[in-house]
Amino acid sequence: MERARAVIPNGMYGHESVALLPEGYPQFFSRAEGARLWDVDGNEYLDYMCAFGPNLFGYGHAEIDTAAAAQRARGDTMTGPGEAMVAFAEAMVAQVSHADWAMFCKNGTDATSMAVATARAHTGRGKILVGRGTYHGASGWAIQRASRGLMPEDKAHVIHFRYNDVESLADAVKMAGDDLAGIMITPFRHEVFQDQFLPDPAFLQFARESCDRAGALLIVDDVRAGFRLDRDCSIEAYGVSPDLSCWGKAIANGQPVSALLGVEKARQAAGSIVATGSFWFSAVPMAAGVATMRAIRETDYLERTIARGTALREGLQQQAAAHGFTLRQTGPAQMPQILFEEDPDFRFGYAWVTEALDRGVYLSPYHNMFICSALTEADVRLTLERTDDAFAALKARRSSVQPVEKIQPLVEAIRAANR
Amino acid sequence: MERARAVIPNGMYGHESVALLPEGYPQFFSRAEGARLWDVDGNEYLDYMCAFGPNLFGYGHAEIDTAAAAQRARGDTMTGPGEAMVAFAEAMVAQVSHADWAMFCKNGTDATSMAVATARAHTGRGKILVGRGTYHGASGWAIQRASRGLMPEDKAHVIHFRYNDVESLADAVKMAGDDLAGIMITPFRHEVFQDQFLPDPAFLQFARESCDRAGALLIVDDVRAGFRLDRDCSIEAYGVSPDLSCWGKAIANGQPVSALLGVEKARQAAGSIVATGSFWFSAVPMAAGVATMRAIRETDYLERTIARGTALREGLQQQAAAHGFTLRQTGPAQMPQILFEEDPDFRFGYAWVTEALDRGVYLSPYHNMFICSALTEADVRLTLERTDDAFAALKARRSSVQPVEKIQPLVEAIRAANR
Known part of the structure; x- marks a missing residue:
């Protein structure tokens, strides 16, 4: 990031910039394979962004x-x-x-x-x-x-x-x-x-x-x-x-x-x-x-991505409820958007995806996500194990989670435009 | 081309369309290597377009x-x-x-x-x-x-x-x-x-x-x-x-x-x-x-492309004169534009590049060309052998060369804009 800031305005731009993501989200990646992604520090992630859409059948199909x-x-x-x-x-x-x-x-x-x-x-x-x-x-x-x-x-x-x-x-x-x-x-x-x-x-x-x-x-x-x-x-x-x-x-x-x-x-x-x-x-x-x-x-890629997305959605809904949160999971299951109820300033959403990221699951707190057909049932089970821990961690610090200041002007502008 | 016309408007579009080129220019290519190009019918060309610029060091460097x-x-x-x-x-x-x-x-x-x-x-x-x-x-x-x-x-x-x-x-x-x-x-x-x-x-x-x-x-x-x-x-x-x-x-x-x-x-x-x-x-x-x-x-790519372009330019100028034509070769030698004097409707230019194409040299009669650093001295000599034949063939049919009707409205529009 330091090298990037010297030669690229703001270090990065466009939809793959991490500027609006929580602190700690990696900006640069070293490797991608199937449904997985490794950042330049060697951390491995189950990738639910799929390059913002291009990855449908898995990286390196x-x-x-x-x-x-x-x-x-x-x-x-x-x-x-x-x-x-x-x-x-x-x-x-x-x-x-x-x-x-x-x-x-x-x-x-x-x-x-x-x-x-x-x-x-x-x-x-x-x-x-x-x-x-x-x-x-x-x-x-x-x-x-x-x-x-x-x-x-x-x-x-x-x-x-x-x-x-x-x-x-x-x-x-x-x-x-x-x-x-x-x-x-x-x-x-x-x-x-x-x-x-x-x-x-x-x-x-x-x-x-x-x-x-x-x-x-x-x-x-x-x-x-x-x-x-x-x-x-x-x-x-x-x-x-x-x-x-x-x-x-x-x-x-x-x-x-x-x-x-x-x-x-x-x-x-x-x-x-x-x-x-x-x-x-x-x-x-x-x-x-x-x-x-x-x-x-x-291939049955479409049925697979729907099945994986549905399993993820159902698992998350149960986990959220068990930890005292309510999710709004909207859109097609294979292109999930996951927001929190009663989270107008997105503090819980941002904190939860950060906990998930720390556990090797790459989610977005504001952009719809994507499921690729390389994602297996075992990957979804592994994801759900990790998100359960993420919910538990979020619950433990529920009262101290801070609002995300940097996104509030944008959130306000979107709300105004939708009125 | 027939298959293309069924599923692509006009069969092709954009700067790589052959619509403005002489009849017989190939639209689709099967292979490219170094400074050479093969069309889907297997014809080999010395390629002076370099993909309209991207090829600087040779295809497949x-x-x-x-x-x-x-x-x-x-x-x-x-x-x-x-x-x-x-x-x-x-x-x-x-x-x-x-x-x-x-x-x-x-x-x-x-x-x-x-x-x-x-x-x-x-x-x-x-x-x-x-x-x-x-x-x-x-x-x-x-x-x-x-x-x-x-x-x-x-x-x-x-x-x-x-x-x-x-x-x-x-x-x-x-x-x-x-x-x-x-x-x-x-x-x-x-x-x-x-x-x-x-x-x-x-x-x-x-x-x-x-x-x-x-x-x-x-x-x-x-x-x-x-x-x-x-x-x-x-x-x-x-x-x-x-x-x-x-x-x-x-x-x-x-x-x-x-x-x-x-x-x-x-x-x-x-x-x-x-x-x-x-x-x-x-x-x-x-x-x-x-x-x-x-x-x-x-590398010395720059000096090489300038040297090749200069050798080509000098050789062509001599050949043209020997066959009774005068060329206007303008711009940098490594990005040559080759037009004919006393050729307001481009008939000689179009006929000459067609003769060259038939001999395995791919030139443009209206767009500046490009020299890549994979082009060798031997390639330039081979090109000049072929263009000499092309000038001879053009000279033989000089009085019967027809104007290129399809480009005249565009040529007129460009002249008007330049006035």
């Missing part, structure tokens, strides 16, 4: 890494793409029922920004509707919290609605008038420092109908949740199909690639936007993506 | 790939960065004389967009000055050609000046008034379908002084040229030092990573912007970057 290595021996970043890019596009189009075509990029933000441009190109209109407080990436149009370096014009054509609130979405549609280009939604609400919640089917249906009525495009931002809830786009289970969907994180099990998928009617518009990046066409992530799609199709 | 493999065995995309991120930041800060800190990202566009945000955060102002027709990335603020899917507000605070024209830059500074946040320049002009040209030292000096007078930041976009002209930021040779510099392409010899470097006074601003991406902190590209910095420091 044999078949996916073998496919990547075979491609790497031939070529990676070349003067043009490899055949693997076509194979990956074919595999994603085969896997995702609404998709007729695919475009690959690098960041999740690339995919959501390309979706916005495609909706505007398709409709010839400007307004994009997004959920208030919803994270869709780190570009000016998407950043909602007051941030230095942004201009008001970045969001000139973005209108916010309240997620799951049909009336609020109807107001936003009305505000867009005849300039509605698209509505962007996450498949469920997965925001920091908040309970997660699933979409109301009537809300999804209303978003779909609003786009159909206006000739606008319905966009699903599946960057974080894609292939973790379903082997298809995450909202298909609700009987709602988008026109565009944004993917990233887990689609190549940690190799850097994101994607925009779309329906036939949006193909021409997608082909008309300016979108490119130095490493977007590198062959290795494409080959890893093909192998990842095969694993998604052919 | 032993030492860099060994460093990457060693890191990969431990971990790549993890819940936090590896120590290699700090080592890479240290190596870049040691290598680039103006740099006191580094931030890493994925796309060149990420780096230039972060530079814009940093300049705005540092000054609390909005206006960014960029060269008219200069490519600084594929985000709305940077895209200058009329493009579908963009909004006028994307460029609300961008003011254009004519590159190398002090008076034009002075006008732009005046127009920005007391809202000048930064001036962004490439270290030389390297735009498609145009001669390249080097910066006028007086122009660079005026840009520097304008920023100093206003308290604004001077930003060098060294994404394409970085470490190809110098072992330092490309404008240092002119005695001018920027406040921020943007890097990408070659800094990890093809591994996906880009960077924003800056001076001490801009550190706090850089640390205050929102910037992140799913794969920005992956450890393998950082390890490759450390090895690349070592190769930059310790």
Whole structure:
């Protein structure tokens, strides 16, 4: 950290910074394997963050890494793409029922920004509707919290609605008038420092109908949740199909690639936007993506992650009760958010994950977590042994736990935005 | 291509699309090694595009790939960065004389967009000055050609000046008034379908002084040229030092990573912007970057690429003259742009590179090319044998060469913008 602070502003930045985590969380890691992680001091952790999403099948997954290595021996970043890019596009189009075509990029933000441009190109209109407080990436149009370096014009054509609130979405549609280009939604609400919640089917249906009525495009931002809830786009289970969907994180099990998928009617518009990046066409992530799609199709990874997440959730709920705490465990079990009831300043949550970390379990006190399919039943049992000790330790110092001062301004800002 | 057209809009997109290249240029590649490339049909090429920049030391460079493999065995995309991120930041800060800190990202566009945000955060102002027709990335603020899917507000605070024209830059500074946040320049002009040209030292000096007078930041976009002209930021040779510099392409010899470097006074601003991406902190590209910095420091790669480029340039000039053509070979010899005199519709240029391609030499008729240090003297001799044949073939069909219809609207638009 000392070396890092000398040559990197604040020592680190972005979503993998430990700035908002409790003191003692390690910033740098030396090794990762399966569902485990070792920090640079040699401490081993059961990792429930999965690199914030990319790790779906386990770090260093044999078949996916073998496919990547075979491609790497031939070529990676070349003067043009490899055949693997076509194979990956074919595999994603085969896997995702609404998709007729695919475009690959690098960041999740690339995919959501390309979706916005495609909706505007398709409709010839400007307004994009997004959920208030919803994270869709780190570009000016998407950043909602007051941030230095942004201009008001970045969001000139973005209108916010309240997620799951049909009336609020109807107001936003009305505000867009005849300039509605698209509505962007996450498949469920997965925001920091908040309970997660699933979409109301009537809300999804209303978003779909609003786009159909206006000739606008319905966009699903599946960057974080894609292939973790379903082997298809995450909202298909609700009987709602988008026109565009944004993917990233887990689609190549940690190799850097994101994607925009779309329906036939949006193909021409997608082909008309300016979108490119130095490493977007590198062959290795494409080959890893093909192998990842095969694993998604052919393995029980989804059922496994749900089963492990459910076992963890049930075990934690019992432990919390036994030690006199109540947890709010929200969202899909395989993407758990774990907050404490009656913990408005997050002091108990922060203290509990610190106790867990000290016992080799890496949890987040504010960000949704992820279960990878390399996590075994024995790993969950081991986790629960350790979290039980963590609850006991928390109970013992319950009355002396201090609030977490550094997060209070952010927590307040989030509460205000949600009001 | 047929398979690609089914699942990718237009079959391909972005800078590696062959849409603007002559018929017959291969779109997909099966293998790359050193300075050579094989297309999916098995044709071998001497590759003068170097993946549009990333390949500086040769595809599959032993030492860099060994460093990457060693890191990969431990971990790549993890819940936090590896120590290699700090080592890479240290190596870049040691290598680039103006740099006191580094931030890493994925796309060149990420780096230039972060530079814009940093300049705005540092000054609390909005206006960014960029060269008219200069490519600084594929985000709305940077895209200058009329493009579908963009909004006028994307460029609300961008003011254009004519590159190398002090008076034009002075006008732009005046127009920005007391809202000048930064001036962004490439270290030389390297735009498609145009001669390249080097910066006028007086122009660079005026840009520097304008920023100093206003308290604004001077930003060098060294994404394409970085470490190809110098072992330092490309404008240092002119005695001018920027406040921020943007890097990408070659800094990890093809591994996906880009960077924003800056001076001490801009550190706090850089640390205050929102910037992140799913794969920005992956450890393998950082390890490759450390090895690349070592190769930059310790090998004669720069002198080699200059010598090869110069030999190629001289050989081509003689060949062209012998066959009755005159070439305009512009820019640094190791980043050659090769256009034909008296070829306003590019017909001769397009026909000549097609003849060269048929003989196993991959050249671009509109984009600057790149020489990697794996290119040998023997490779240049072999290239010149083939290009001599290509000139002879062009001469034989000189009177029947047809103009390239598909590029004319773009060529016209570029000419109009340059007027």
